[in-house]
């Protein structure tokens with residue numbers, strides 16, 4: 624098992640909304656557990672796993688500032704939301720017997736570890752899933768950028784972006800039955816066509832460091848593991 628796996632270390636980025644299930648807000652425990660099982664199945668292959676989880680299911684900085692809150696304060700609230708999601712994922716993974724560390728860009732020692740690059744690398748070598756929380760630690764950024772940043776720092780081979788569709792399409796496949804999925808597309812083309820994959824700063828960071836991005840469906844049971852074994856449909860951005 625694991626002999627044919629093409630990746631040794633990967634970053635998995637999921638949005639906070641992925642944890643809502645059918646709800647409109649917050650965390651749906653069965654959904655968190657389901658995703659934790661997908662992560663475990665890849666961990667079982669011996670792949671070293673980094674994770675970044677968004678916060679939009681709890682709080683969005685832009686939404687807060689649109690309602691009159693100071694932008695930076697609202698962004699810090701968004702970052703704190705990602706810490707809650709990370710703790711929920713930690714709990715679900717550890718229930719399944721997968722050892723994890725939550726590593727925050729903003730130190731909060733009683734809750735999780737502070738980010739220290741060499742220490743995080745060591746955790747990965749020891750096969751602990753590293754869940755990077757609090758985004759980049761800076762307002763005006765997103766967890767997409769955090770995933771690109773940490774993926775580079777941790778020398779991941781690719782960023783796996785778990786979505787509700789199995790890749791990047793030329794139009795919304797949920798609205799247009801004729802939408803076409805790209806097998807491969809360049810970062811520059813994603814920019815040119817203004818495809819909604821990651822925000823622009825995240826795309827630039829990944830592109831400038833030759834970090835491939837694999838967009839796949841997290842709704843497909845076994846999909847994450849399948850791609851690591853060379854199966855399934857997805858879009859590679861390179």
Ligand code: UDP
Pocket residue numbers: 637638639640676677678679680682683684685697698699700701702704705757758759760761762763764765766767769
């Ligand atoms: N955020 C931030 N800096 C970061 C990462 C996140 O300020 O480095 C804030 C930002 O306000 C954002 C919120 O945290 O709206 C939630 O993150 P994100 O929007 O990336 O989560 P998603 O929408 O993917 O669930």
